[in-house]
Amino acid sequence: MKNLKKKQVLIFIGRIIMVITGAFITAYGLESVLIPNRVSDGGVTGISIVGSATFGIPLGLLIALLNIPFIWLGYRQIGIKFAALSVAGILSLAYFTAIMHHLPAIIEGDSLLITVVGGVIIGVGMGIALRNGGALDGIDMFAVLLSRKLPFGTSDLILFLNTFVFLLVSTVFGFQGAILSAIAYFIASKVIHLIEEGLSGSKAFVIVTIHPEIIIEAVREELGRTCTYNTITGGYSKMELTQITCVINRLEEQKMKEVVGRIDPQAFLTVYDVSDVRKGSFIKQDVRQ
Incomplete structure (x- = not known):
């Protein structure tokens, strides 16, 4: 204390x-x-x-x-x-x-x-x-x-x-x-x-997709980032979907879009500016490719 x-x-x-x-x-x-x-x-x-x-x-x-x-x-x-x-x-x-x-x-x-x-x-x-x-x-x-x-x-x-x-x-x-x-x-x-x-220019990606496991694994391997996710329901279609959230730096933004677009071209994607990132698992891991 x-x-x-x-x-x-x-x-x-x-x-x-x-x-x-x-x-x-x-x-x-x-x-x-x-x-x-x-x-x-x-x-x-x-x-x-x-x-x-x-x-x-x-x-x-x-x-x-x-x-x-x-x-x-x-x-x-x-x-x-x-x-x-x-x-x-x-x-x-x-x-x-x-x-x-x-x-x-x-x-x-x-x-x-x-x-x-x-x-x-x-x-x-x-x-x-x-x-x-x-x-x-x-x-x-x-x-x-x-x-x-x-x-x-x-x-x-x-x-x-x-x-x-x-x-x-x-x-x-x-x-x-x-x-x-x-x-x-x-x-x-x-x-x-x-x-x-701040000058770091962190970005928060919110991805709504039907292929969450593949996207999360690809993000981990290709960007060295972890994600969080939860199950949501479409307001019009009533379809059960998964919402993924991932915070990256601005240099990784284009690569992130490429990963999501390659795996699920129909994914709903929103990107937000992030002013500050603390604690958690924001530390970048080594990428495999």
Whole structure:
């Protein structure tokens, strides 16, 4: 039991370090790329940038203060660990923006390059924080809460809320600055998704077939993968069929399709992206051919 608790503590400390690392990367993207070129981020950070530029209040102070209600919201809705990791991330972001405030811009003049590089850097930083259980911006938490109360999805609400943020940005950085900010935010959101989903590109295959034993054996021999299966009944035909589930990496996807197509051309096949694979029998075995 003591070893288990010690391991959990070490894992939590490792996550805090990664969240702080994500905050450092995000702050660098803001202070060395976006802000010197009058381009903002979305969410609470974007509001903080506008407030700092308008009233001369330190950006780090605004980031810390404006995120307090959302940290409380995250604590109530998700839990104390998420709140603790988010506090570490947001306070680190506030601190790093303060010490990096006078960094020279690494890119100037080229609007496209500014939005791409800035969006990628911020996306990497925020993605690392989210992947390790923390958040650097409270607007996502607010959108999750609203989605439970309103008939809209979380992503729709995030887009809706950020529309007002970028309208606010336009009052300080102008219309062009608001457009560039929206583009940078869009790029950052895609990078965040990539970081959260991981680079392994695992795929889950669900195969409905009348030849389960042959397919399972072929997958084991030719791909070195194991499968699970269960018996199902067709909703229209009432025929008894077998549903096979197998998780592979993306490099094996085409070979998997070839194996299924060769054995049962009439098999019903669906493929899903898998963001994370842990434990179980995902370890690949040597193939026989």
